[in-house]
Amino acid sequence: MYVDKITLAHGAGGYETSLLIHELFVKVFKLKNIGDGIGLNELDDSATIPIGNGKSLAITVDSYTVKPVFFPGGDIGKLAASGTINDLAVIGAEPIAFMDSIVVEEGFPLKDLKKIINSYKSILDEYHIALLGGDFKVMPKDSLDQVIFTSIGIGLVDGRPLVDSNVEPGDVIVVTGPIGSHGAAILASQLGLEDVEVRSDCRPILPAIRIAKKLNAIKAAKDPTRGGIAMALNEFAQKSHVDIIVYEEKIPVKEEVKALAEMTGVDVYALASEGQALIVTSSDRANELVEALRRNGFREAEIIGEARRPIGHKPRVYLKTLIGGTRVLEVPRGELVPRIC
Amino acid sequence: MSSSQGYVKRALSLQKILLKYRDPLLARKLVDRIHDLSRRVDDKVVIMNFCGTHEHTITYYGIRSLMPANIELVAGPGCPVCVTPSRIIDYAIKLALDEGVIVYTYGDMYKVPGTKYSLAQAKSLGANVRVVYGFNDAVKQARSDRRESVFVGVGFETTMPTVASQIYIGNVPENLAIIPAYKLTPPILKYMLGRGDIRIDGIILPGHVSTIIGVESWLFLEGIVPSVISGFEPIDILISIYIILKQLVNHERRVINQYRRVVQFKGNVKARKIMSEVFNIVDADWRGIGLVPKSGATLADRYSNLNAEMRYHVRIDKSIDVKPGCKCADIVLGKAKPTDCPLFLKACTPERPYGPCMVSSEGTCHIWAKYGGYNEVK
Numbered sequence A: 001m002y003v004d005k006i007t008l009a010h011g012a013g014g015y016e017t018s019l020l021i022h023e024l025f026v027k028v029f030k031l032k033n034i035g036d037g038i039g040l041n042e043l044d045d046s047a048t049i050p051i052g053n054g055k056s057l058a059i060t061v062d063s064y065t066v067k068p069v070f071f072p073g074g075d076i077g078k079l080a081a082s083g084t085i086n087d088l089a090v091i092g093a094e095p096i097a098f099m100d101s102i103v104v105e106e107g108f109p110l111k112d113l114k115k116i117i118n119s120y121k122s123i124l125d126e127y128h129i130a131l132l133g134g135d136f137k138v139m140p141k142d143s144l145d146q147v148i149f150t151s152i153g154i155g156l157v158d159g160r161p162l163v164d165s166n167v168e169p170g171d172v173i174v175v176t177g178p179i180g181s182h183g184a185a186i187l188a189s190q191l192g193l194e195d196v197e198v199r200s201d202c203r204p205i206l207p208a209i210r211i212a213k214k215l216n217a218i219k220a221a222k223d224p225t226r227g228g229i230a231m232a233l234n235e236f237a238q239k240s241h242v243d244i245i246v247y248e249e250k251i252p253v254k255e256e257v258k259a260l261a262e263m264t265g266v267d268v269y270a271l272a273s274e275g276q277a278l279i280v281t282s283s284d285r286a287n288e289l290v291e292a293l294r295r296n297g298f299r300e301a302e303i304i305g306e307a308r309r310p311i312g313h314k315p316r317v318y319l320k321t322l323i324g325g326t327r328v329l330e331v332p333r334g335e336l337v338p339r340i341c
Numbered sequence B: 001m002s003s004s005q006g007y008v009k010r011a012l013s014l015q016k017i018l019l020k021y022r023d024p025l026l027a028r029k030l031v032d033r034i035h036d037l038s039r040r041v042d043d044k045v046v047i048m049n050f051c052g053t054h055e056h057t058i059t060y061y062g063i064r065s066l067m068p069a070n071i072e073l074v075a076g077p078g079c080p081v082c083v084t085p086s087r088i089i090d091y092a093i094k095l096a097l098d099e100g101v102i103v104y105t106y107g108d109m110y111k112v113p114g115t116k117y118s119l120a121q122a123k124s125l126g127a128n129v130r131v132v133y134g135f136n137d138a139v140k141q142a143r144s145d146r147r148e149s150v151f152v153g154v155g156f157e158t159t160m161p162t163v164a165s166q167i168y169i170g171n172v173p174e175n176l177a178i179i180p181a182y183k184l185t186p187p188i189l190k191y192m193l194g195r196g197d198i199r200i201d202g203i204i205l206p207g208h209v210s211t212i213i214g215v216e217s218w219l220f221l222e223g224i225v226p227s228v229i230s231g232f233e234p235i236d237i238l239i240s241i242y243i244i245l246k247q248l249v250n251h252e253r254r255v256i257n258q259y260r261r262v263v264q265f266k267g268n269v270k271a272r273k274i275m276s277e278v279f280n281i282v283d284a285d286w287r288g289i290g291l292v293p294k295s296g297a298t299l300a301d302r303y304s305n306l307n308a309e310m311r312y313h314v315r316i317d318k319s320i321d322v323k324p325g326c327k328c329a330d331i332v333l334g335k336a337k338p339t340d341c342p343l344f345l346k347a348c349t350p351e352r353p354y355g356p357c358m359v360s361s362e363g364t365c366h367i368w369a370k371y372g373g374y375n376e377v378k
Helices: A015-026 A076-089 A110-126 A181-191 A206-214 A228-240 A255-264 A286-295 B007-022 B024-038 B052-060 B086-099 B119-124 B135-145 B160-168 B185-195 B207-213 B215-221 B234-249 B269-278 B301-306 B328-332 B364-371
Strands: A047-052 A055-064 A094-105 A130-139 A147-158 A172-175 A220-222 A243-247 A278-281 A302-308 A317-320 A326-328 B045-051 B071-078 B102-106 B129-132 B149-155 B176-183 B202-205 B227-229 B255-257 B279-286 B290-299
Touching: A055 A076, A076 A094, A076 A110, A076 A147, A076 A206, A094 A110, A110 A130, A110 A147, A172 A228, A172 A286, A181 A255, A206 A278, A206 A286, A220 A228, A228 A243, A228 A278, A228 A302, A228 A317, A255 B007, A278 A286, A286 A302, B007 B234, B024 B234, B045 B052, B045 B207, B045 B234, B052 B071, B052 B207, B052 B234, B052 B364, B071 B185, B071 B234, B071 B328, B086 B102, B086 B119, B086 B149, B086 B176, B102 B135, B119 B129, B129 B135, B135 B149, B135 B160, B135 B176, B149 B160, B160 B176, B160 B269, B176 B279, B176 B301, B185 B207, B185 B215, B185 B290, B202 B207, B202 B234, B207 B215, B207 B269, B215 B227, B215 B255, B227 B234, B269 B279, B290 B301, B328 B364
Parallel strands: A094 A130, A243 A317, B045 B071, B045 B202, B102 B129, B102 B149, B149 B176, B202 B227, B227 B255
Antiparallel strands: A047 A055, A055 A147, A094 A147, A172 A278, A172 A302, A220 A278, A243 A302, A317 A326, B176 B290, B279 B290
């Protein structure tokens, strides 16, 4: 029956994805980490390999399948470069070298491919990241949809990585800016809403992480991509065994993103960002961090909530709603927006 | 120029209007007043919200967490696809698989389990099932397709006019028939109040249904139970709860229209007239509840040529509405909460729904699963 097949929900980055990943990988593979590095069990944004002197190599890989390939605010190349940098950045790594693997559909315009690769290159240049090599393949027309862009990132962590399990009761959650813009832009494109002035926020968030590291005001971080902040906050809560409470009135969302989410019935907290980070810091450093972020280009950075000792047997994320009510912010379920990244 | 021109601009201006109905300060004041009144009413007050969309607002904004301990908000039968009997789904599937008929359906209905399969599962078995946003799309597609097709006609008084108007103006192509499974809201409330085993101290009446049928269709509730026709924003709901409590304190039982920005006394007169021409009121089967007198609508005799059940004589031997263990029937009647069901979020999840209440965005189980309504948060 159809339930025995892979559905788009399995790739939405929410509840179904994590079930499947556990079933297919986490439970199956035996050797899952190197030394005390981050590995498959942790399911963090990057893995690490300790290299001595308190340093580790960080490694991440991501395949991008976004549709459309060119979207308001970016393209699949910019997305791949930014996403790979971000996955390294949120565990505290400085990116040093990338590799790529591109599969293209027969008949895809060369000039579009050049554009995509140029977007990838511009960002690698900007952050002085080397492209060490890669793979390139073509598949017959109609056997895939345009382009699949896989990007591998290698970075260097000096000191302890910023793992998702570092959050402690009393810590504060900071967001670097308005959430959900990438998801909304893709949703609008896929629905054919051409007048929409929703642009993807796709960009590297490394500068924000550097600011936080410089202030020594960062314990953990995540880029809330698939599944939005609903997924990211739940990962913090589950891996760190804390409750998290966030305040709806504090969470920055662009008006047009809010409007689009509401009109299409998609929960804005489950919409992906590709250019924002959630940064966890201790309560005494939070204001300083937000001010520094605001001064350095992250003008809408905001404290959106805090971690608490769990009140139930299962850690949860609570949302204080606009009208003062409280509800649980669930791990997103089902197929939200297909092929968002 | 795309037809979507101005979509977000319109959405943005709507957003500005809606902000008034989500005002935190106003909400605070209303909650305070609700707490004041709650001390002046009996030990326990059960308020039923009819609509799935009201349940969505209540859960999404965490309104239950703001209620005093003695005020309970209970979801009612207002999810049309939840109360559509299995037989309708089975019938549509059989037409598609055995007769090769194209089935047009709302997305909400697509994954609702029938006796053996849902329409979605039937599609993977080869049935030609197409999801449409509304009847107009089915008409358009059927006209260009010219193949035999049926439309699964489910819904309350809100969706009935969209079908009625097309039939009335003679715009339905010959190759398209309708499976009429429409349900009427006042008769089901009358039935529930008459059962005697469901506690209802106040009712939040459906807003969009009332836009069509008007305030006057609810006047039978006068003298029986405090009732408020409510809008769908959190402030609307809080005002409606406040009005119900106020009536209870004053020992009144009246029907009040809180949703005056949309709902009129006589409703949409034109729509009602066309509906009465096109439809006949009949006894109707509600999934899990059974036959409720005069609570449904089928096509009037003069339009029986458009009635799929007149056109295709396909027999459904036995259909099962409530599968073992599923508490959907009690949930729809407000007699049980999703958390009272042992299958909730175990054998029945939004990804793999077992009962109909877990499918639609208006289904109570689905809403609770998605927005954490099952957690008692204070």
